[in-house]
Structure formats: structure tokens, C-alpha cells
Amino acid sequence: MKHLFALPLLLIILPIASFGFHGLVVVDPGDYADAIEDFLSGLGYDVTVTDTYPDASGMSDYGFVACAKGTLSGMASTFQTYLNNGGCVFLTSGQPWYMNMPDWIGMSTYSNWGGSNTYMRASYDNPLDAPGVSEGDPFYNRVNYMDGGAVLKNPTTATINGHFNNDYASAAQIHNEYGNGKVAWTAVWFCPWDAGDNGYTTDEYESYLEAVYNWFGPPGPGVEETTWGQIKAMD
Secondary structure (H helix, E strand, O other): OOOOOOOOOOEEEEOEEOOEEEEEEEOOOOHHHHHHHHHHHHHOOEEEEEOOOOOHHHHOOOOEEEEOOOOOOOOHHHHHHHHHOOOEEEEEOOHHHHOOOOHHHOEEEEEEEEEOOOEEEEOOOOHHHOOOOOOOOEEEEEOOOEEEEEEEEEEOOOEEEEEEOOEEEEEEEEEEEEOOEEEEEEOOOOOOOOOOOOEEEOHHHHHHHHHHHHHHOOOOOOEEEEOOOOEEEOO
């Protein structure tokens, strides 16, 4: 199965409610918004779709925030407050750099990876207890020249879950615990993705993503809702 590497940016926020986690997805309507919504719904998460970030007070209503919209410049302290209160944050691409590599990410250096032979691989067996994933398994395969992929290096408190090619020091996926909260970062997608011709994620990456969301908190039954008028009960 093929999945593209281009980064439309998205925010997902999942609050803890009596019926389980409820996801707030902040993203412009489109194919990627539909894909992440379908993926999370398929895992059992409830999803509400909107197009704006809440402030720290608003975030406190939710169990996790996955951010794929915007650079997040100037938002480091907002997320730090949220993490201190027990929240979970999922970042992507160059967002850590635009936030000046705050301590809570757990990595000290941002870099870039370029070239045609660009793969991302699991750094050890069953990262975050992802089933069916062995060290060296591909997470992402690039089929065309890549002029810059986000890389994090030099962990302080984070664990590198995935890396570029055979360079274990060049992180493509990480997780970290900060205060009462949890942080994850990926260089690519928040869901399996096959739209386009530049590259694709793998079944092993899908297993890893499921493990990340489950590490944040398990799903529960409820309703799915979008701000552009779609509300439906989840199976």
C-alpha cells in the first residue's frame, strides 16, 4: 500500500469524557482531514472537526492534541502548560524548530534530510508496544527526490522510535514524557497515507500510529461530529 509524504497541517484534540476520548480535529476540509478522521474513527475515537486552535484553557478539556496545522510559532508555553496539566501532544514536521526546540520535546537539535534514497525505519522492536513491528522495518518509503525532511537529533529525555535510513541518530519518530504529560513527534503523517506519487507509509507505520494514540489514551464509544454539518453515531 502506498502513502504520500506531503504535509498538510492538522490539529487533533481528544478530551477525556465519560464515554471515552473525544477528538477535536483542527484542519481545513479536504482529503487529509477526511483520512485522519476516518482513521481515528476506525480506531474507536470520537472526532469533532474545526479549523482553529484552542488556548491552553480550551486544551485542558481534551485528552490529547495532535497538531498538523501551522508552524506553532509562539505556542511552546501554551503546550507546556497543557502538558504540565497531564495533556498529550502529537507534533509533526518542523514544528519543534519553529517553537525553538522547547525542553518538553526531549530532543535538542533540529536538522533536515535530503536525497532520493529516503526511508524511515523502526528503531527497535515493537516501539510503544506496536504489534508486528520489528527493528529496521520500513515506516515510510520515498520514491522521488526529497529536498528536505524534518529530522530531530540528540535526545535529552525522548526515545527515538523511528529513524532515517540506517542512521539511528536521525530521528523520524520520537516519544517523550514531560511532567504529567506525553509528547510524540513524527516527520510524516498522523494517519496512513497513499495520496500521490512521492512516497508512502507502510503497514508497520499504521501499527505504530495506533500504538501512539493508544499510549495517549484508549478510545471509547460516542459520536462523531464535524463543524461543516456532519454528525453521526459511531459504530
